[in-house]
Amino acid sequence: MDKFRMIFQFFQSNQESFMNGICGIMALASTQMYSAFDFNCPCLPHYNLAYGLGILLVPPFILFLLGFVLNNNISMLAEEWRRPQGQRGKDPAVLRYMFCSMAQRAMIAPAVWLSVTLLDGKCITCAFCTSVPVETLGNASHPHLSQGEIQRVLARIPCKEIYNGQQLIANEVAVRYLRCISQALGWCFVLLMTALAFLVRSIRPCFSQAAFLKSRYWSHYIDIERKLFDETCAEHARSFAKVCIQQFFEGMSTDLVAAHCHLPRKAPADAGEAAEKLLGITNQGTMNMALKSWHRCKPPLNLHPPAFPTGNGQAGEGEPLTHPSAPRRETAAYYSWV
Amino acid sequence: MDRFRMIFQYFQSNSESVMNGICGLLALASVKMYTSFDFSCPCLPQYNMAYGLGIMFVPPVILFLCGLILNRQSLLMLEEWRRPPGRRKKDLAVIRYLCSSIMQRAMVAPVVWIVVTLLDGKCLICAFSGSMDPEKFVGFANVSTVQVQQLLAKVPCKDDDELMRNSTSRKAVSRYLRCWSQALGWSILLVLIIAAFLARWLRPCFNQATLLQARHWSNYIDMEQKIFEETCCEHSRLFAHKCILHFFESMQQEIQLHRFSLPREGEGAEGEEDLLRGITDQDQVNKLLKRWYYEKPPLDVS
Numbered sequence: 001m002d003k004f005r006m007i008f009q010f011f012q013s014n015q016e017s018f019m020n021g022i023c024g025i026m027a028l029a030s031t032q033m034y035s036a037f038d039f040n041c042p043c044l045p046h047y048n049l050a051y052g053l054g055i056l057l058v059p060p061f062i063l064f065l066l067g068f069v070l071n072n073n074i075s076m077l078a079e080e081w082r083r084p085q086g087q088r089g090k091d092p093a094v095l096r097y098m099f100c101s102m103a104q105r106a107m108i109a110p111a112v113w114l115s116v117t118l119l120d121g122k123c124i125t126c127a128f129c130t131s132v133p134v135e136t137l138g139n140a141s142h143p144h145l146s147q148g149e150i151q152r153v154l155a156r157i158p159c160k161e162i163y164n165g166q167q168l169i170a171n172e173v174a175v176r177y178l179r180c181i182s183q184a185l186g187w188c189f190v191l192l193m194t195a196l197a198f199l200v201r202s203i204r205p206c207f208s209q210a211a212f213l214k215s216r217y218w219s220h221y222i223d224i225e226r227k228l229f230d231e232t233c234a235e236h237a238r239s240f241a242k243v244c245i246q247q248f249f250e251g252m253s254t255d256l257v258a259a260h261c262h263l264p265r266k267a268p269a270d271a272g273e274a275a276e277k278l279l280g281i282t283n284q285g286t287m288n289m290a291l292k293s294w295h296r297c298k299p300p301l302n303l304h305p306p307a308f309p310t311g312n313g314q315a316g317e318g319e320p321l322t323h324p325s326a327p328r329r330e331t332a333a334y335y336s337w338v
Numbered sequence: 339m340d341r342f343r344m345i346f347q348y349f350q351s352n353s354e355s356v357m358n359g360i361c362g363l364l365a366l367a368s369v370k371m372y373t374s375f376d377f378s379c380p381c382l383p384q385y386n387m388a389y390g391l392g393i394m395f396v397p398p399v400i401l402f403l404c405g406l407i408l409n410r411q412s413l414l415m416l417e418e419w420r421r422p423p424g425r426r427k428k429d430l431a432v433i434r435y436l437c438s439s440i441m442q443r444a445m446v447a448p449v450v451w452i453v454v455t456l457l458d459g460k461c462l463i464c465a466f467s468g469s470m471d472p473e474k475f476v477g478f479a480n481v482s483t484v485q486v487q488q489l490l491a492k493v494p495c496k497d498d499d500e501l502m503r504n505s506t507s508r509k510a511v512s513r514y515l516r517c518w519s520q521a522l523g524w525s526i527l528l529v530l531i532i533a534a535f536l537a538r539w540l541r542p543c544f545n546q547a548t549l550l551q552a553r554h555w556s557n558y559i560d561m562e563q564k565i566f567e568e569t570c571c572e573h574s575r576l577f578a579h580k581c582i583l584h585f586f587e588s589m590q591q592e593i594q595l596h597r598f599s600l601p602r603e604g605e606g607a608e609g610e611e612d613l614l615r616g617i618t619d620q621d622q623v624n625k626l627l628k629r630w631y632y633e634k635p636p637l638d639v640s
Binding site for chain 2: 044050054062066068238240242277281283284294299
């Protein structure tokens with residue numbers, strides 16, 4: 001009972017806390033990625049917008065999908081969705097719950113990236129520097145500049161060292177303006193996300209709480225069932241392999257006995273266990289043959305009760321695997337005493 | 339029970355989580371390698387592209403091969419593929435499953451290297467600065483063709499030339515190339531992530547039962563190999579023990595024959611005498627050691 005409870009608690013806590021851990025690590029990784037990334041605005045009229053918005057929106061999408069890819073439950077969800085009905089009905093509420101829970105966790109890292117990007121301001125400055133209102137902030141009446149030229153000059157605002165439009169609009173003024181807008185957007189975004197999270201958490205119990213508890217239970221159940229099934233299969237494979245190898249060695253030593261036409265000299269009773277563990281292989285040639293045979297001719301995946309050398313071979317059918325060696329040993333001992 | 343569970347967990351978790359761990363370590367190692375590598379563009383027209391593309395593509399190949407070498411499953415797959423069928427049929431689905439699992443894990447570190455290289459931009463700037471169209475950039479318009487190639491090739495090297503250091507055209511070329519490099523890096527990452535997402539999402543829709551079987555039997559082969567090695571180890575330990583016991587017994591008999599002395603039947607010291615196996619002085623020990631070196635016993639304990 002204790003073992004079962006320990007295993008259950010391990011599996012139960014493992015899925016939730018493991019996913020929460022991954023979620024936190026990804027959020028930290030996204031801030032680290034942003035600070036390590038060398039933002040490099042092209043300062044050319046049509047490239048600025050593409051680059052700025054690209055850096056603002058593509059990495060969050062990547063992080064969102066990565067949040068799904070790293071979550072082991074995604075294949076479980078797809079499997080549950082696509083499996084044939086069989087003898088167990090499917091509950092769409094459970095599938096919806098699993099999907100929502102995965103999506104919520106996957107949204108945290110992109111939200112962190114967006115907040116950090118907006119609060120830092122470089123992306124918005126790069127993307128929208130050509131849309132700065134020159135009339136209000138600068139000297140719009142500056143002559144001899146066509147619209148294209150003005151665009152080119154404004155596009156260089158993020159690159160201070162090559163900016164040559166100080167008479168048109170001061171660099172610091174434009175940068176401060178754009179950064180102010182960017183930070184305002186950033187804080188509004190953070191406020192919105194937090195308010196949404198708060199509403200979802202506090203209002204959810206008001207709507208169909210019973211159905212929610214049911215969906216949560218059965219989604220955990222499906223996860224635990226799948227893990228236990230994998231564990232049982234692995235345990236079975238281990239036992240299967242052990243018996244297969246044991247039968248392989250027994251088969252080898254039987255073949256040797258048949259080939260050499262003499263009974264092996266039985267060790268005295270007190271060394272019986274060690275002799276048995278030697279699996280009937282007692283010299284170099286035999287071991288080499290066993291290893292060669294293991295590679296050239298692997299045993300079939302078919303565990304069988306071994307055949308008896310005596311007349312009543314049929315009696316071996318119903319008996320468990322451990323019995324067969326006993327009668328053989330007794331027979332051998334009898335002959336050796338004679 | 340506890341020991342059984344511990345051993346079971348070791349066998350179960352060993353293959354999957356060890357391989358995932360190695361995969362992650364290689365990815366981190368590739369990032370670390372890149373940051374500690376001192377990239378130094380030759381800034382010569384003929385060499386730039388070779389150097390830049392070389393640094394971008396040769397280490398990923400090395401990392402891929404490392405990923406294959408460090409993965410235990412590659413040997414398993416090769417062995418399963420090349421063994422004669424014998425009494426056990428070969429299942430191609432298992433071999434295919436092992437192959438795809440190995441390839442996926444081995445591709446992570448090279449992809450990380452290529453993406454980090456592109457996001458940093460130095461390689462692409464070095465490789466393609468000589469291929470830029472000088473018309474697009476103001477500072478290179480009025481220069482002869484040969485000289486413009488030389489100048490463009492010098493773009494990645496900031497400290498080389500006094501003239502070049504603060505040139506706005508150099509910075510413009512550098513910025514332009516870097517922008518493309520980063521866009522390419524993010525695009526590649528996006529495409530790969532979408533592919534990984536679709537693969538994980540859509541895989542249960544196709545042949546799920548076959549996949550479960552292939553996965554089970556590939557785990558089985560792995561476990562069988564481990565248990566076989568463990569059995570052989572245990573067998574060789576016992577074999578060696580018996581072999582050495584026989585050796586000591588034969589030495590003991592020889593010493594008794596030469597000495598014509600009966601062994602002393604001490605009452606209380608029988609246990610100790612057994613361990614000493616009749617070899618009780620310096621000469622005998624030396625003889626035993628010499629015999630062990632010059633005439634090792636045959637590998638036969640029957």
